[in-house]
Amino acid sequence: MDINEYIESGVLEAYLTGTATEKEIQQLMFLKKNYPQIDIALSRIEMDLAQLSGISTPATGQKIEDDLKELTKSKHTRIVKLKVHTKESESTEEQTAGKSIQFIEIEDTSKYMRVKKTWKWRIIGILILMALLLGLIIYFYLENQQMKEQLENHAFY
Structure with missing residues (x-):
């Protein structure tokens, strides 16, 4: 089997787009271990x-990281701690392709809870309604007490 013919056959493209059969994937993994040209062609x-689809490449990831470092050095930027965790996948196909999944945890140093503006107005409205309700309860309680006193006063006459 000629490796250049195999590379130009379209199996590599089918593998990367997810349309390759299980047999083609197994054959590709076997050949990839034995021939480094296939690994180079796969990465190319x-x-x-990635360029055709607009997905970021490793160079774009480095540019984003540099921009984040520059922002954290700025005086007017609030500092947010970033922790990057890499989780190596257990799938043989993903390990051979050299892929890894990254998670970014963002830890905020602020001790105050942020509330959207609409929620602030809703909470203020609810508090006003509760104050009105409390006023009405007190008003009707006092009216009830006066009515009881008037009934007691009229019952003795």
Whole structure:
């Protein structure tokens, strides 16, 4: 089997787009271990597909990281701690493709809870309604007490 023919056959593209059969995937993984040209061709095709689809490439990720570092150095930017965790996948296909999943935890240093403006007005409205309700309860309680006193006073006459 000629490796260049295999590379140009379209199996690599089918693998990267997810349309390859199980047999083609197994054959590709076997050949990838034995021939480094296939691994190079896979990474080249992957980069080309990423550029065509607009997905960020590793260079774009580095640019974003540099921008974040520059923002944290700025005087007017609030500092937010970023923790990046990398989780290596257990899938053989993903490990051979050299992929890893990254999670970013954002820890805010502020001790105050943020509330959207609409919620602030809703909460203020609810508090006003509760104050009105409390006033009405007190008013009707006092009216009830006066009525009881008037009934007691009229009952003795």
